[in-house]
Amino acid sequence: MRKSLKIIALILSFVILFSSCFRKEPGTEDASSETKIGGETKRPAQQVDRVRLPFSLEDSLNPFFLKGVRNISLVPLMFDSLYVIDEKYMPVPSVALEAVEEGLNIKVILKEGITFSDSSLLTSADVVYSFHQARLSPSYKTQLSAFSSCEAAGRYEVRFALKQPTLSPLSLLDFPIVKQNTADQSEQVPKGSGRYIYRAENGEYLLEPNPSYRENNDIARTIRLIPIGESVSPVFILETGELDACFDDLSSGAVRRADAAQTGAVLNNLVYLGVNSKNYVLSDKAVRNALSRTILRSDISTRVYSGNALPAQAPVNPAKQSYSYFADNIKEGIEVWEELGYNQFTSGGVRRGGRGVLSFTLICPSENQFKVQLAKSVAGSLKEAGIKITVRELTTQQYKEALNAGNYDLYIGETRLLNNMDLSEFFKADGALSFGIDPESPIAKAYFDYVGGTISESVFCRQFVEESPFIPLVFRMGVLYYSRGIDKEVKPVGASLNVYANIHEWNAD
Template sequence: MTKKALAILLSIATAIALFSGCKREAPPEHQLVVQTTAQVTEDTEGFKISYSQSDSLNPFESDTLNNQTAQDLVFEPLFRIDESFEAVPEIASSYTYEDSDTLTVTIVSGLTFSDGSPLTAKNVVSSFNEAKQSPRWKNSLAPIYSASTVSDTVIKFKMSYANPYAHQLLTFYISKVTDNSKFPIGSGRYKFTESEGKLFAEKNELYKEEFNPRFTKIQLVNVPSAESINNAINIGNISYAYRDNPNDSITRLKCGKKQVALNNMVYLGLHTSMGATSKQEVRRAISLAVDRTTLAKSAYQGYARPSTSLFNPVSRIGRETQIFADSADITAAKQALASAGYSDGDVKLKIVVNQNEQRVAVAKLVERQLESAGFDVTVKSYNQKVFNDALKYGTYDIYIGETKIPNDMRLSSFFDKKGKTAFGINTDSQTSSLYRDYLNGKAELGKFILSFSEDMPFIPVVYRNGVICYSKAMHGDMQGSYGNFFSNIEDWYYN
């Protein structure tokens, strides 16, 4: 029953009571709730999302963002990561670290796939082995080298090193492929179906009994390119889309928007072995001169958060280890520069950046901010090959980088010799050694953080956000986080 109809009924009831002269008690509140929630109208046509017909719907084979987003409706992981980057059990019911390199996970008993077949530890191990080879999860699962069954509901994971946050990496989907199904099968809220040449995500009737969405059938519309997806959401051909790289075209979309915290760090890479940036005082001066709030608001149109920590500022570990200010301190930057023996204009810096629109904007803003602190700065924007060569051969003082930090907040790529983001960093330094000791349980996190704040081998500036775009005609408290895009879809509806 709609709110309008309920208001009319209540008005009639009140009028009858007044004219009859009878005094009646208002009905108990819970009765009204039953009346309003009992009338849930199914919607099998209104809600539409995009997918790429040319890409696979198998979670271990797909590589397009829209297919990976759609898969969140159909598959479940052992754990999901919430908006604070904490692991929340999904298929898992509990976990235990038996020793420094062994993690045991118990799954909920009695789970089934959408076809009614049982979901057991064997399916988890099989999915883990596929995920280890997939582009989507290969890197994040690298610290876990094996999984084995202990029983139908218990899985043992072996790790390459001590890692108290390893369970946060277990976000790969549990799925299986059968001869009887055209599509891979999951245990989630919906299942892939096909009818009259159209693809749908249809409510999984075997999912939790309390799951009672209005959208019982969701059409997947073939919209392959990012630009086409933006147009489709703008004109109403689809109801919902997730975009992981908001830009000017996203901000102009005529849709509701909900920011999604990503673990993507944008940072200033520094050449620590030569030039002025080989001095700690100069590196600290650079960090002090950077206005992180301005970078977040201007370069990323507000779809980013100032990095006040090495770690994501919305995470618990990020909130507990804040070492950067979100605004610039030009006076302190000039003092640090003076302590290194430099005056205004003495330090010439070359910033290199690839031709990513937002990172170029970061480079130009940083250029102006550093010049305010007395640096002499030149920015060079290169194509990807030339940019890679500049990093390889060290022909830079600063480079603008971005990397996705794994869910266990591991920073190894900066401090290992073969790390993908270790350009310009002395991986034999005390800071690098302390980080490796921290990973192996031989040093406290605080000791590493203190060393980092003094050494400043690289400078985090912002963590990017993604954005959920949805039809303005849709109602409900729009929630959702990365990897859990449809977290409360049962509350969404059209008038």
């Protein structure tokens, strides 16, 4: 019965896949009504000579209009940026030659001689145009809201002004650069200066090596884009042999098992335990710190996320800098509780002491299984220390209402941090993530001292862990699945979803 259901599901996947091919491809007015993707049989693992990647015809290929991960992950292949973010979440010059930071002003000098795919020069006017397009786009508007202006100051010089002191502002300058006036409409595929050029012809969708690329591009091979309906998982199609690689950011709340090779890409998604400091017991920073020290983050990584998460004690991505202040050990956590005087128990076996009984309600959104299992994992760790956690699974709407009303003690939260690890939304009085946090607290002040350069990141992180206004648990990863026929090392970069970072090497001779 199970085998029959699996066959039916696979057939339905192909039906939906084929239906997506009857849409017009981005950037063209006329297209063939189908692409030849269903005639091949499943292949054994063999050397891949033309990599096939998924993309969506239902989404745009204009980087300032697209919305889905499937097409966003293609952007770094077609477009350059002033800076790229490496695997350690550090900004590396790309189109930028150098930058000079003076207070709230940043002067960026561009490399000369870079050309777009039509051989026209990339200049400051293109950067300014791209900045203003990006500032209106769903993918880049948040990070670029830190800037008050962007102006050309010569053919190869761009000047940015910040609204206020900002952490690592160069890390925010990874927006795609396109040729001026080629990206005004969602159906346009703008001119870029990246390693590949998009082309749609005779029902085929290709990324072809850019002959004008600034670096040696001889080893790059044409990439074939396979249109797949938004409701179909590319992982299923990969297993049939119709794709060679695909990326899953695991936002669905589940890790898909696949008959394929796979590797992780560290995302900047911070998963944390939110704390309501208005609760009398939890208003004590020592209690919050003890809670943090009693949670097994290694278990969360392995059992909840199947190894696709990095344990974190501080609110900085461990890929950038790993901070460790205590052992991942419940026994040591219990010792902390004993030292705090929580060494008595109720008749039900719940620990109690100085401020009362250690019994709390933890809310989580029921639609995401990662978060449900995470809540149960946290409750299990704390139960071993005699702390009672009542998990309430709520619909997304109920969850938001409970947060806004303060009807919780603890909550499971997740946010995708900007590349500069900005935490201001936690500590601003009106911050979108400030639930349960006192904006007048010492740690809020310490954060803005850190942003202003008065204290270092390490000093802030140590104070953060001591006060634990919220409790970092892990930074989540995504998974790049790929054919075992790719015999080169695959090196995805989670930052900016540059997950096909070295794809030009995959099928090289």
